[in-house]
Amino acid sequence: MRTKTAIYPGSFDPVTFGHLDIIDRASRIFDHLIVSVFVHSDKKHMFSVEERAAMLKTALKGRKNITVDSFEGLLVDYAKKKKTNVIIRGLRAISDLDYEFQIAAVNRTLSPGIETVFLMPRQRYTYLSSSVVRDIAHFKGDVSKLVPAHVVKAVSAARRGK
Ligand code: ADP
Numbered sequence: 001m002r003t004k005t006a007i008y009p010g011s012f013d014p015v016t017f018g019h020l021d022i023i024d025r026a027s028r029i030f031d032h033l034i035v036s037v038f039v040h041s042d043k044k045h046m047f048s049v050e051e052r053a054a055m056l057k058t059a060l061k062g063r064k065n066i067t068v069d070s071f072e073g074l075l076v077d078y079a080k081k082k083k084t085n086v087i088i089r090g091l092r093a094i095s096d097l098d099y100e101f102q103i104a105a106v107n108r109t110l111s112p113g114i115e116t117v118f119l120m121p122r123q124r125y126t127y128l129s130s131s132v133v134r135d136i137a138h139f140k141g142d143v144s145k146l147v148p149a150h151v152v153k154a155v156s157a158a159r160r161g162k
Contacts, residue, residue, distance in 0.1 A: 004084075014151045076111035103116075
């Protein structure tokens, strides 16, 4: 039987309930989902790639058809390496579309076989992003409705460490 793998790439700095909602949906459609942390050296991050991957792993523990990984370089090259042509992205609002449309088009130009599949999270997560979590944490606000408990802990520890 053919197994269909999809990749969900992102910064996940840190993983939020919005990301986990998209992961749930994608893992119900595809046989195997690779959630992969994008290594982007220019961006300022709250957590290292290893920390971000570890938080994802804890959140996704016991989920048999999900693998957590990280990658550097072009997503289309990474997809080739993983022998898949499906990329998952989340769409929160129309405001995401401009940027996502551009990336999807560039990826398809670089690799014509690539398909980007967009999934919508449930309504209550449409405002949620990792940067909202980082901003609230910066001002010592409560992020427990936005991220899993182990991420709440990591976020407060990171804030205290600064
Ligand atoms: P962000 O920093 O905005 O959370 P990421 O690079 O971690 O962004 O996001 C990876 C993917 O997840 C992107 O396609 C992004 O649109 C999507 N995403 C992020 N947050 C949400 C959310 N709350 N609901 C649905 N999709 C989301």
